[in-house]
Amino acid sequence: MGESQGAAVVNETDLRQILDHFSKTQYRARDGSSKVEGFERKCLALFAKDYKYSVILNSNGELCGHYPGKLVVLEYMLGTDGLLGERDHVESMYDVAKLREMMCRSRFARCRERFVMPVILCDGKHICRSATLSGGPEIYGRSGFNYFFSGGESAEPEDEETFTSLSRSPSTSSNDWPLFDRYRGQDIKLLKMLSVTTVCDLMLENKKVKFGVNVTSSEKVDKEHRYSDFCLLSLPYPGCEFFKDFRDNGFNGVNLFFDWSQDFVDADLSIPDRVATATGIDWHVYRSWDLVRITQNYLKLLLFLIKDGDSGVLVHCISGWDRTPLFISLLRLSLWADCKAHANLSAAEILYLTIAYDWLLFGHNLCDRLGKGEDVFFFCFNFLKHITSDDFSLIQRRRHRASSRADSESCLEPMVLLDLEESRKHKLGSNSSLSSNISITSISSTSSPILTSVQDSSSKEETRNGDIHQTSNGAVRYNVPKSSIHRPESAKQTIIQSATSPVAVPRSCRRSSADMAKSTSSACGRPEHIPEESLRKQRLDQVRMEFNKIYSSVIGPRYAMEPSTGLGSVIGSLVTKVGLKGGRGQYV
Template identity: 45%
Template sequence: HVRLQATAVGRGSAMAASGLSLRKSEEIVDLIYLFSKTQYRAKEVTPQVEEIERRTLDLFSRDYKYSIIHNPNGEVCGHYPRQIVFLEQELEYDRSSTVSVKLQDLVNRSKLARCRGRFVCPVILYNGKHICRSSTLAGWGELYGRTGYNYIFSGGTDDTCAEPEEVLEDDNGVRNGDSQLFDKVRGHDIKLLRYLSVRYICDLMVENKKVKFGLNVTSSEKVDKAQRYADFTLLSVPYPGCEFFKDYKDRDYTAEGLVFNWNQDYVDAPLTIPPCFNQNLSIDWSQYQSWDLVEQTQNYLKLLLHLINSDDESGLLVHCISGWDRTPLFVSLLRLSLWADGVVHSSLEPAEILFLTIAYDWFLFGHMLPDRLSKGEEIFFFCFNFLKHIVSEKFSAVKKQSVIIIIIYIDVCVLRRKGPSPSPQILWNRLEESALHPLSEARSSSSSSSNQSDHGLTHTGHGLTHMGSSPLAVPGTRVDHPRSASSVSTEYGSWQIVSGCGTPVYDSPLPFSFQEDASSGCPLPPERQTRLESVREIFLAAYSSTVGLKSSTPSPSAAISGLLEQFARGVGLRGHNAIV
């Protein structure tokens, strides 16, 4: 009777959890549907948008103390959130506070420096460092016209605008970037960057300057003639604009083999990064023009992760031209990658982090999804479908512990249970040896362990993963078996799950590929992979039931068929227009 009662309670809890998960997934469906129909404008907010704003603030408050940069009715920037979150520190259950007067003033003053007023805005806090987004620098055409416009229609009271005599300077002086106007507005921009401790600026533009109708309408830090940004580390990492993602859609949403044409007339910004990154990342950057969309996005993400993992406390700015296509792509990938490692938004579930990044990083920062969908420029879809390409631990920001130290720790725990413990001196000698020869020591230790019948641990990979409070993952023997083809294979070898004290969960003598989680009936993949795959599946299911995929061929291709299978494996939602 007791067992039956416990089972009933367990089923009830599972049903409640399932219902909650479904409701969260339905929130994402509603969000994507609204997003596909309208672009966010801070001065045109409906009750539905107000609920999205409230929901995002609630999700931020789960893990952070934050203050608000006020942008009422889009007065600072028309396509930025009305309430911009400034994350201060990780602190549970702490309410928001008022942003410092200095920061709000810097924001108000620096808005003219950048295209469309999209100033440098902090959006992610990682290890005390701010990851920021913005548009590129405003060129003389936009700056000259907008300052005059703002001055006239503000009644001459807006101190962020230039004085009348500055606005009326001769055109040549403004065009050359030598005027006091440029010094003033870009000076405010630099002050804001320094306030946020930003050191690295990654420019995704494929142009040095954006040209329209024969005029330079935007500029960039990398071509500022007065070298105002010389104190920052400038990285030119050219990445295709949203137009390129029509090719992605036309190839049935297949990014593999899709290479950007770098020989087009307007493409004049070469990839330029400091030489030190050639050694630190083991990437041949000279080959960037031969990379397909997958490899290029992967390598750029590795670069961004490397920058924010630097030993100093320097922050990072990522921007493209307007800051609402390529910029949210990499901001969103950074947020999700760090979340999968458990180092940001650690209390959020997959559906919650998905809602947060869609709502905040894309919708509330003005991505024009309706326009992009009408043109087939599916950069938004690409972002979340791309998660399958960054599940590997190669993209993890968390430094893994030494293999040998964990193996010795497990040896001690097991020996305490089944035999006499080695002396502390013996353990110290092992650690010293592993410091000198970590890889060979790990292999020899694993090899010798496999011959000991008392615990049978064998190492076939190159690293271990500690998944928070989950059991430690210890290498297990890999053998060929018909079922192993469907299991997830990574460069870290196969795994045997062990409890926190080092005791194997399974008493089975079989190698890991035969040992299965009793609840799921399949081997457990690394936690990072599980988390990212969950986000992707929820997104695919929601996207299928709202926007859908539009095949360029009369019959569904293998690529789209594969995506549809993942829709079905998502959260149980079924799309009525998966193929249109």
């Protein structure tokens, strides 16, 4: 099932085609087409370059309407040459029929039937994605609908062992509905079958409420404590609506702060004390972080869980198709940059895989998000410039003397950099900084309508002393009172950068950019002329530049045709800053 390392599966035309399709149509499993089947075939070919895998069929959306028609379960990694070698005749690690049956049984436990699905394999550990837990109305509504259309026969065989083991005494379960035990029990069995012990919940809410009804729940507030055997992390992260502010702020996440005082935000950050201490991050001040910093620190935490743990991790938000693919993609790309996953894929191939599999085939509605200006998809790949530091690497490397930013960046690309002030260094005041070497972008002169921060030293101390709560599972919950949140003074919080600010000027280096690209575009060989410390940055930069090029050419012109929205000038400015359009309007 391996392919030659040098055989390219995708090219730039393939990337343009899939992005064009993605920006116009939301994927639905039942709406099969030859084009979508072509996307799936390429994804399978890309997985096959590095992994032995099994496929679970989801034909016509039988398991989930917005999951891929061919669900890939990665089993183990192949050699760096893409060959099975001694494991050529090893049988599948999973009983695929049993695994599919468990997915079928458990799907009603989660919102929109988006059950737990393994999508990344690192060091034998599954990184999974899903939606959050269903609330009562959805559990009973979907299961009843399924019962009706199956002719009165249950599509899920009864599992009395699971139902009985999770049932509580009448005194403790009288307020719960019977099907909760059954479906959530199946969900727990699926998690254990995949050896997942850690659940990371990105919801801002404890339960999602619509029209006064709890439409979804989450593991962290399951009142019967069914998930008490798992390590539960509550990592509240802004929803896709907040990325409208990201766009309005000139596609800039630095000094862009989420408004934590909004009424619907009732989830507090909660992390096991041992994990919180080991990461070296001051989690007490998470509500003072801007969009870049909170994303960096959450990603660093997830990478720590993958490296430090001996079992799998589940990541989910509410529906699992906005914030969830954001972090799943960042994890996949970060692990690829370290050669810990998909080692035989080129930059173009890993970009195609994450666009196709992590976003399109798992139901992200890019067309709708673009129309609303909620650019979480663009943010994901643009954010790669903020995780090039070895602070995000799972590989322990010997430190080299840091070279100047102008030298290191000029050797990577003969074009103007995306950030106007990439040649400058700006150190944020937060003591939770991951690294002073992480790239920081400047904020535009127009402020976002939602800019909030917490008090500095005095409120931080108050938070530590009065608003940290120890939970029953040994986690520490960090809660900042809403009364302590205020709007920052623009003179202290914003950095205004003129459009005529100096940019990093490419200078000659010993090797051409084409030679450098050859070194970093394919498998994870590490040529002697490339320092170990810089390989990660070069690989991530290459993916980001490739994405910027196709995004600007495929998505950019569409906005230019909508002058009433004012987005044409924004995209045009973005294209110019990326350096992809020359003086005559030609993309380079």
